[in-house]
Amino acid sequence: MIIEVFLRLCAEGDESVRYVLFVKDNSMLGLRDGVDQGHRARRTGRTRHIPGTGTHNEDMTSADHPRRNDNALGDFLRAQRGAVDIARLALPDDGRHRRVPGLRREELAERAHVSVDYVVRLEQGRTRRVSRAVLESLADALELAPDERAYLFSVADVAQPRASRAASAQRVLRQVQQLLDSMHDVPALVVDRRQDVLAWNAPAAALLTDFDALPPERRNLIRLTFLDPAYRALYGQAWAGIARECVASLRMEAGHYPEDPALAALVGELSVKDSDFRTWWGSHRVRGAKPRSKTYHHPVAGPMTLDVQQLTIEGQSGQSLITYTARPGTPSAEALHFLMQWSADGSRRNTTQLGAARDTESRDRT
Template structure:
């Protein structure tokens, strides 16, 4: 796969958002034809020639040194997620599908045991394309609308953009949609050879204008900690904190755990959710990882 278009669009979009004033450069006259930095200004800030920077922006990152990538990241004022994405794009430009290690995304029994041991907190394991591969009982209850479909594995992005219930389930749907696309864009930089990811992006781009617009923005994000709001169809509002942990022994997989501080309405509603799960989820309900189609 040739990722030069992704590189070009990412670098151009980052350059366009920075004004000369933000970069500490003098501005002469008011007849600027570009909203952000010119190429020669970006090259100056990165300490490279205009010709070389132009080649980088045309998508030719193969062979670019770490020092050059660092200089470009600083010149374009990239945040941590964007800098990592730039380095991922460069790694892809320097590799090939045959030389890249394919990541197994099957869930080990020990990981499911960890999930099942978390009885007071919704928790699940996902891959980089937002497939939920394993989940505990309380997580299954929280994400009940997603699992109320025959499609497996459940995919968070597909629910966000193709299921009309998503706007009710996520009170701040715009933020949830932005996050989903940013995670997928980040994953596409890491592994553009993932056929399932490419198929998902193609499906969502074809069927959702909201997705297509966000995808074109080339925004990326590190999703490690924060808060998220839900509106469960049976329980009502839940404002939960989350922590997301990469699993070093299972590359590409992320464990996400939701919690609520003791004494808060959300903590009380988690108890209600557990009671709802006890009466509405059968004890022998299969986990997503039991689906033989997971890869």
């Protein structure tokens, strides 16, 4: 069974752009896009390459019969080979001109102690049978960071078996919701592995956005980072760096859960609607969740630098608690305290207004 996620955007004039995210047997295959310019485009079905999806210029005679692409391992190896800083490695100069950046295939093969033909077959997706020892050698040769090394193993055949069915709807435990509600001075929320926001407290809504005002399908931190102007403005000039980290984190999850149709749909939507996401997704950069500091430019409280931590919730598959705290005695702590007071005052005003309205309604009935 083939599930097609069609996302259509209209460009200027009569031209429209069509992106199709193919999901076959619950596996993400790639993104295709075509330019619909009358009967010519509809007849040829020509596609163009979107970096990082493995989709290249080719004719597709039918949208119901896409060519399978599951060469995540080869795509990742090529991207990491091209990202190696050869100047730092002090490789011998053989006099040949380098047409592309990074390591040549023969150089990677020599450093990893495998044959050049084996590297070619891996990159072209003609073999997926890789021993753990060979993967370790490749990771060492490419000088992969821990997150990148973990991703390499996750997309190779030696990875642990993955679930074949989509994850069921996530439910937040009552105890976790009580914990959120008790954190009156700490913005906090619960997310799943796709960064869908499952629960939040009032301070988090005051800091980030009014999640209650958003439809459930739009309560996703990565989607907000790219597609919500107000949320994007919170990061100011640091937006690009933070957004790239979001893409790297999502790429990491896609390596672990390629069968997740909701994750595939999110990648498809963002690839269609944001060119930066499309470019950064093609870089194959990966990053796991780590504590870090972020500076938020809040329209009410002003700039504040907060420590952001993502803590795993035991027993709840893929759920994490994200907290936002300021270092004591800093201007950021004062700004966050002001925001919490402002938020609490607003809640009390809304409660008072609601109570007054109910009293008026009761008097009118009598």
